[in-house]
Amino acid sequence: MGPLKAAPDTAERTEARGDAPFGALARVAPVGVVQSDASGRAVFVNERWCALTGWPAARAVGINWLDLLQPADRARIEQKMSAQGQPVIAFDTRLRTADGTEIQVQGSVVALRRAGRPAGTLATFTEIPAAMTPPVDPTSQFVATVSHELRTPLTSIISFLELIRAEDDVLSPDGVRFLDIIQRNANRLLRLVGDLLLLSRIESGISPPEMVAVPLPELVRDAVRDAAPAAAGYGVTLTADTGEGPDLRGDPLGLTQVLDNLIANAVKFSHPGDTVWVRATWADGRWRIDVADQGIGIPPDEVDRLFQRFVRASNARTSGRPGTGLGLSVVKAIVELHGGQVTVDSALDQGTTFSIHLPAAPSGSTGPASQRAGESG
Numbered sequence: 001m002g003p004l005k006a007a008p009d010t011a012e013r014t015e016a017r018g019d020a021p022f023g024a025l026a027r028v029a030p031v032g033v034v035q036s037d038a039s040g041r042a043v044f045v046n047e048r049w050c051a052l053t054g055w056p057a058a059r060a061v062g063i064n065w066l067d068l069l070q071p072a073d074r075a076r077i078e079q080k081m082s083a084q085g086q087p088v089i090a091f092d093t094r095l096r097t098a099d100g101t102e103i104q105v106q107g108s109v110v111a112l113r114r115a116g117r118p119a120g121t122l123a124t125f126t127e128i129p130a131a132m133t134p135p136v137d138p139t140s141q142f143v144a145t146v147s148h149e150l151r152t153p154l155t156s157i158i159s160f161l162e163l164i165r166a167e168d169d170v171l172s173p174d175g176v177r178f179l180d181i182i183q184r185n186a187n188r189l190l191r192l193v194g195d196l197l198l199l200s201r202i203e204s205g206i207s208p209p210e211m212v213a214v215p216l217p218e219l220v221r222d223a224v225r226d227a228a229p230a231a232a233g234y235g236v237t238l239t240a241d242t243g244e245g246p247d248l249r250g251d252p253l254g255l256t257q258v259l260d261n262l263i264a265n266a267v268k269f270s271h272p273g274d275t276v277w278v279r280a281t282w283a284d285g286r287w288r289i290d291v292a293d294q295g296i297g298i299p300p301d302e303v304d305r306l307f308q309r310f311v312r313a314s315n316a317r318t319s320g321r322p323g324t325g326l327g328l329s330v331v332k333a334i335v336e337l338h339g340g341q342v343t344v345d346s347a348l349d350q351g352t353t354f355s356i357h358l359p360a361a362p363s364g365s366t367g368p369a370s371q372r373a374g375e376s377g
Helices: 007-012 023-027 047-053 071-082 139-164 174-202 217-233 252-268 298-306 314-318 325-336
Strands: 030-036 042-045 090-097 104-116 117-127 212-214 239-242 248-250 276-282 286-292 340-348 351-359
Touching: 047 117, 047 212, 071 090, 117 139, 139 174, 174 252, 174 325, 212 252, 217 239, 217 252, 217 276, 217 286, 248 252, 252 276, 252 286, 252 351, 298 340, 325 340, 325 351
Parallel strands: 239 276
Antiparallel strands: 030 042, 030 117, 090 104, 104 117, 212 248, 276 286, 286 351, 340 351
């Protein structure tokens, strides 16, 4: 492959392994991740890589991602990878998917070493949105472009933080604390960028999600289970109550993000000792999901504005609770993509209930809504 300069020794403990410290991060990263051995064959791929390429993990392992490029692109990238003194390289290229189509991606690759010897590479890939059809709102296009350009370096920052944290035997307590602060804020920025990019893609009709049969009660229980540890850190109890009903035709990643956003909000605005209830019920041909808390509530005259971008309730701002004001915009966009709607019932200092109403099959599945897009992360 050539002498692409390896990352510093922090990489030596984590090369060629799909486990800690970067394995867990790679599995949930919003970019495709491919870890290759010294011969170039993939030894680890994450779910996002499989979604980008259409290759199931069982078949993607063993493939050299360079084999999926056009010869001219491959030669250009291999030349970059062979250049001296570059610990990380970035590139744009066309990537051939399992069905033979091509997508434009932005990638980066870093060499890994074990015991001072080359041990393969770690590469990340992000799909570049197709050109938007005029007319295009310049502000929306600017937001989409900036969001896309920020996501890859932020992902790299977080990945290398994980590698540095692996050196826990040489880090001082202050060093660990400083890394915690950096990682926490980098993750906040990555979530913000992901939300902006998601909204832009939905509005622009780029890469519509694949609608599949979703067992909604199971999705709700999984979301509550995954959020429970963080809620416990706030002293808040999460409770799931799910009824019986047919599968929902929808995007499981998008619906999971809806639940994650609503649950995180409910926990954030609750008091220690409170309970947050998440209920899913089927009636009259529709699913209804309620996320109810006992928290600070929302001023009545501000409820209608909450779904606008960067809008936060006045008592949320004065209470010092962090937030960007994008989470509910994302919820509304994804729910409407599924032909549903969001309603709110709130009382100051008594709590808030967000209710999601979803038809069994999205009304837009054969119309304009199917041309919109959703993306997780």
